[in-house]
Amino acid sequence: MDLTVYVSNLGREFATLAESGGDEARALVERLTGSLESAIRMTLLETLSAAADEITRDLAPGSVELRLRGRDPDFVVTPPPAPPAAGPTPAPAAPAETFSEDGPVARINVRLPEQLKAAVEEAAAKEGRSVNAWLVRAAAASLQQQPVREQPPASGSRSFTGWVR
Numbered sequence: 001m002d003l004t005v006y007v008s009n010l011g012r013e014f015a016t017l018a019e020s021g022g023d024e025a026r027a028l029v030e031r032l033t034g035s036l037e038s039a040i041r042m043t044l045l046e047t048l049s050a051a052a053d054e055i056t057r058d059l060a061p062g063s064v065e066l067r068l069r070g071r072d073p074d075f076v077v078t079p080p081p082a083p084p085a086a087g088p089t090p091a092p093a094a095p096a097e098t099f100s101e102d103g104p105v106a107r108i109n110v111r112l113p114e115q116l117k118a119a120v121e122e123a124a125a126k127e128g129r130s131v132n133a134w135l136v137r138a139a140a141a142s143l144q145q146q147p148v149r150e151q152p153p154a155s156g157s158r159s160f161t162g163w164v165r
Helices: 004-059 114-126 131-144
Strands: 063-069 072-078
Touching: 004 063, 004 072, 063 131, 114 131
Parallel strands: none
Antiparallel strands: 063 072
């Protein structure tokens, strides 16, 4: 996507506004044009990035990413995985819980075994995503699948779970 057209249009709008302000306003706009172009381009990129994030929230587990190619933004769309084809029709599942990121973002620290971390980084790189974006997408996709039911321990079982210090 070439932002030059949009940046130029705004530059022309500023020049038109400056015409009505006289020679001083016109000179000021000419001096600020270079700085304004960079600020306008950065604002447009931030807007496109925010739009891509919003679309990704609605498309999860698919995603839309904004990448820069030189000075121009480029969108990369990863559709959600297609449902399995052929085979018997499964019984309807309970409605999947959807996750909305409209609220505040929470930060967590995750400790991964070194081999798993390397595998996650490799998988994210293959999809052209950041590790964070890959993990968010993977977690959302996993939670939208039918939940796995854990079997209670057999009577007389002596297993324990939890933290010990």
